[in-house]
Amino acid sequence: MKKSKSMIVLLLTCMMLVMAACSSGGGDAAKSETSTEIKFWTISLSPTFDDYINGMVDTFEKDNPGVKVKWEDIPIDAVEQKTLTSSASGNLADVVNLNTEFLKKLASLGALANMDELAADVKGDFYEGVWTAGEYKGSTYALPWYLANDVVLYNKDLLKKAGFDTPPTTVDEAWEMTKVIKEKTGAYGYSLTTIRDELLYSGIPILNEDFTKAAFNVPQAVEIFAKYKERNKEGLIPEEILLDQAKPQEWYAQEKLAWWQTGPNLFRQVNDLAPAVYEKSDATSSFAYSTGQIPVNTMNIAVSEKSKNKDAAVKFAKFVTNAENQLQLSKLSSVLPSAKKAAEDTFFAAGKDSTDPVEKGRYLAVNQLEKSMDLLPPVENLADINRAINDEFKRMLSDDLDPADAVAAAEDAVNKLLQ
């Protein structure tokens, strides 16, 4: 009996200690009633950019006495789940780093604050073509942060073996060269992952102006589908990459691809996988689509709609995305700034004659910023729409269907998603 009593006392003591530990946050808050704490989440920037983020946080806290920023970095694989579960429990960070597709999803659920109302004063600081990344149904829910637009890493040896001294400059030329490269070296040229971008950057909008219906069932789209059907018959499309079963960077590193069109910040992956292949690589500008526009991927900074310190959070979001901080980030990595003033810095000119593909790629990419456009429609189910179009495209290739029927089927599928 005595034993069980002492067990109960011990248990209660433990529980009190745990409760005391859990409530320590409240104690801190009571201590400094005037201090405001905002939480800031980034995606996979730690540990590489710890000094940069911590330095930025220190400067902000110094300039804004009474505001404390608590930074947490989330691995890219966990970010969607963590963001969702935190939103569900009302614990989403005040300031949060999001990719464009997921941002639109969260905006559609009402989880993000309207930046047209809260940060309209800084809109002019950013490139027009990437400001749209934060849009959802006519309003803007994020400020653009760092970005990467497409440039091309190409294998000089493979091109030489196929009889080419220079890389292609347009998409059509790239496919023509692919034919020769495949025949002479066995390697592929182009690695297609989605047909959506080809449609968008050829001037075919995916949705109508009020985003209620598919708008891509036009003769030009049928023509594009037909071209790809032909290319597939000639064995020029690497199926595993199209089906997302293989990664283009790995195939490039194995010399199974002659070029890889992506952001220059990712070129290093080839160097990590196969330094010898990286050594014989060079960078060139993005292959030109008929509109002259360049695909771009933007990372965004959003503010939680439920933030209790929205003013401080918006101020911090503007601070993180300002030209000075973005330039500093670009100097530490190979990403590009979305702020115009940062991109004008002489730092980017240094890569012009560089033999390192990353440095040269960065120079080429920054010169493409004016033409870099985020053309994704501002709706929540972007990923589903992309998949629906791609599925019908792949069905056409695998089942040898009529291109016009495939485009019509894709249109139907997208319309169903929009209902």
Next chain:
Amino acid sequence: MYKRSHAWSFLAPAGLLLLVFSIIPAFAALFLSFTKYDVINPVEWVGLANYKALMSNSLFWQAMSNTVYYWILVTPALVVLPVFLAVLVNRGLAGVKVFRLIYYFPTLVSVVVTAFLWSWMFQSDGVLNYILSLLGAEPLKWLTNKHMVLPSLALVTVWQGLGYYMLFYLSGLQSVPEDLYEAADLDGAGFWRKQMVITFPMLRPVIFFVAVVSTMGAFKEFTLMMNMTKGGPLNASTTVVYLVFDEAFTKLHMGGASAMSFVLFLAIMLLTVINKRYLDRE
């Protein structure tokens, strides 16, 4: 001295874990299957709407038929083939322990690593097509052809599961009394006759166990599809669990995903009952 409280104290830790991480979430999912829930906005009761939507969801039925096909490919192989392996390694041959280890080895490899290894082997210019080319055969589209993809994935599952189920059969075999075989020898029974009249009947409880466990495994397979094919090509390898994941965590349709989970649960339960009825008879 045995006391009821002793039993409870042993059961409590596991029971608590089961309650918190399995039973409560299962009931929560059952509740969610009657709601519309996107994780952020409040739960909205919709009655049977999710189940009605499932009935007309062609992708769900395709996923269900893929899952059943995958089960047909995997479970009979995993019930039958390991018996022969077990009989083989149960004999007192030289070096048999090494063989046991070799057969068991794939089980020790994580499914994700297995998926990556086999993805390389299945590539258009991978080792399997290389072997085919040496034999003068045309290369196969192991994972990129919609008719080939599920048999290819089933091959990986069978490869990985053989050693695991072999162990169960091995322990079953070692509990078969030796005198039964001796009596059969006296009666002049040959190797196959002995297996048919002694080994298989004596292994019936193990066969039942393997059938149930491999059925559940086949119906719940997700990792291979996630890492090797992303459910493709054209949903040809989308299983129900893969679809549940996609519906819940990509589309945020928690209600619809929960309804799918429950239909799958009923399907597995039904098959378990059938298994029990036909394989677990005394």
